[in-house]
Amino acid sequence: MSGANPKLRRVSRVSAVQALYQMDVSGTPHKTVVNEFLNHRFGHADEPGMVRADEPYFEDIMSGVVSNQSDIDAAITLQLSEKWPLRRLDATLRALLRSATYEIQKRPDVPAIVIINEYMEIATDFFSGKEPGMVNGVLDKICKTVRAAEFGLSSADKAMPEAIVKDAPSVAVAAADAPLENE
Numbered sequence: 001m002s003g004a005n006p007k008l009r010r011v012s013r014v015s016a017v018q019a020l021y022q023m024d025v026s027g028t029p030h031k032t033v034v035n036e037f038l039n040h041r042f043g044h045a046d047e048p049g050m051v052r053a054d055e056p057y058f059e060d061i062m063s064g065v066v067s068n069q070s071d072i073d074a075a076i077t078l079q080l081s082e083k084w085p086l087r088r089l090d091a092t093l094r095a096l097l098r099s100a101t102y103e104i105q106k107r108p109d110v111p112a113i114v115i116i117n118e119y120m121e122i123a124t125d126f127f128s129g130k131e132p133g134m135v136n137g138v139l140d141k142i143c144k145t146v147r148a149a150e151f152g153l154s155s156a157d158k159a160m161p162e163a164i165v166k167d168a169p170s171v172a173v174a175a176a177d178a179p180l181e182n183e
Contacts, residue, residue: 004054011051012058013099013118014125015041019062020095030066034059064102072101075145079138092126097138104142112143112150 019033042053065072076097077086086094100119103110116139123132144151 004057008052008054009057010118010121011053012055012061014122015051015053015058016061016065016099017092017095017122017126019058020065020098021092024091024095030062034062060107061099061102064106065098068102068106069098072098072105075101075105075142076138079141090131093123093131093135096123096126096135100135100139101142104139104146108147112147116140116143 015037019037022028023030023033037053037058038055041051042055042058043051073086080086080089089097096119100115103115104112107115116136119139120132120136123135144153148154
């Protein structure tokens with residue numbers, strides 16, 4: 001992660017949650033939303049007052065979530081109560097969990113504890129109830145499954161066997177669980 005600016009990455013993560021939310025609730029295609037953020041919401045050094053972000057990192061999260069959504073949703077679903085399936089979660093919470101899970105699964109260059117801490121802070125920015133605690137629990141379990149070694153766990157200590165995650169059925173229920181990519 002050397003050379004990464006934590007403040008710009010934080011903006012990228014928050015923006016990814018917002019963009020995924022926008023795609024989920026409006027059905028706007030992935031590329032359209034990404035271009036909107038890149039061209040109209042992010043600023044550059046010569047644009048005072050505009051938000052700056054690590055744009056390549058934002059684009060990676062966005063394309064990664066869209067490309068890996070079925071695996072991401074399956075990993076999240078395995079950690080949720082049957083009473084609260086993914087489709088029942090608030091759209092912002094779904095976007096946050098999808099973004100964080102993508103990073104856990106596909107960004108080994110970022111320590112798991114950093115991902116959990118960042119998304120916990122984002123969760124507390126959006127929610128004041130029990131949601132941040134739920135985010136912490138879900139992400140902790142996913143991290144301990146995907147990145148057991150980072151937590152000093154052996155493969156036998158994992159929260160759930162990789163075979164379960166790998167072989168888990170894709171989540172395909174209700175409009176909220178429909179693929180984010182509409183193109």
